[in-house]
Amino acid sequence: MTSGGVGRVTVLSIGEVRLRPHNIAGSGTPMLWWTFTSRRWTEPLPVNVVLIEHDQGWVLWDTGQAPESADAPRTYFPRGFVGAVYARQVDSTLTPGQGLGEQLELAGVPLERLALAAVSHLHYDHAGNVGELAAAGIPVLVSEAEHALLTGRSPHMHGVLAEHLLAAGVRWRPVSFAPSDDPALTDFDGAYDIFGDGALTLLPTPGHTTGSMSLLVRRGGGRDPLLLVGDATYDPSLIDRGVVPDVGDRKRQRETLRRVVALRDRLPGLRVIAGHDPRAAESAA
Template sequence: MNTSDPIAGVSVISTGSVAIRPEHVGPTRKNTYLWLATSRRWTAPRPINVYVVEHREGLVLFDTGQDRASVTDPGYFPGGANGLVYSRLARFDIGPDETLAAGLRHLGHAVEDVRTAVVSHLHQDHIGGLPLLGRSEIVVSLPEWESLHRPLPQARGLMPDHIDLPGLRWKRVAPEGLADTSLAPFQDGHDLFGDGSLVLLPTPGHTPGSLSMLVRRPDRPPLLMVGDLTYDDALLAQNKLPGVGDKRQMRTATRMVNELRTRLPGLVVLPAHDPGAAERLAAALDGGPGRRLSA
């Protein structure tokens, strides 16, 4: 890894908030479809985080948030049984000043400044900014992209009409061998710019191709953005799983992330919907060249 710092700052914005079922956060022994059909409670609103990295190669996003059209356009979600499932999974609240564009403006950026957007996975609350990113390279794992084109994507939480948009420049990455032994137990991944500062790690389970992104800087705590591998880092640290996803894969990915903590002292885990993630990021930056923002 290059010892000079290629990163000028790391920030977080939130494109509104989402309430989900407590069983969704987990842990729960209930089958997903059982709790989805029977749960009557919602969590307190949780953020929809987008992480912003100011890299010397250009502005990088990890995830793109939720599209405000999902709360303003009655036709955004599918109808029928799939629409019913979506309505029971989550409730969104997104104001006009809580869009991806607004959040970037508050940080002094424009959507046109985004060189690269890494998408942890293709669920709606991570791809909402895609319509704005026609000038960017959109990075997704190859297994995740392939899952989009399997039968019945809407029933699996994927809405192709909001993902595979005309004019987007997709880069589909497959895990490759990593020479950096400090990243064990991860042996495969993708070094985004070849300098070791931003490394994509496969953490499947929530979806078949879910990615996490490791951010490393000299003299700074390492950061690991994990998408929806967990909704609460305290639960992940205890090896407790969310209530949705492939349990076997999530268990393996969770174990690997927790082992990585022991190899990278001070590792800060940043999920997409953890209410404490922004504060942990701010503490890790400790007054350095990074910013925190709820758009």
């Protein structure tokens, strides 16, 4: 049960990205085919991070993209074939004032006031600013499966720029999911209650990456619960149709969406907050 320890929830935008349509709504087309043949881009989409007030401190969900990814992509991203894939799949922008530190200041919560952060997965637009957290000594929660990609074979092939993440000196706190006796969470393979009060609970939602996870926010006081899903979907309106991106493991992504639907049935009013949804701030309000 939640203690009602959650206060303000604020969605911040750390720049924008343009993607290929297959990144959002896939059809089963092989990734390399559409990566190098597509001529269309989406409209610019926000890179959302979420700031959550809790009785035990402020929590940041995802960190957004590093300025270097937009300002110096030729040196930030790998060279060769992998670099070509990045260049074909994503186009990043970050205008002055959209940096993580600046956005936190504007929200009235300077970076040093954060108690901890958690990242949905280790792609550059979700974990790109973990170095700023490291400099302030702020721990970062990540699933064990995702953390293993940092030192595993060929992290670039999983979309993980390990060279940047390892060099940052982050205080990683790998999360292990354990069985939960919470009846709302029976469809998930475990859970991790961050503060032990049921207000902020991490859930495994693999598919987009091996170790992707989501954050269930139960706010109390009659306010709708939130599920922060990273890139489990880019558009919550696609969930009921089972439409998943042509990136990652499509079978596991569909299973994750099935579990999200089951959670929504168990928690009436649940709002899904996606990492690149332009309506995220409105949904979380």
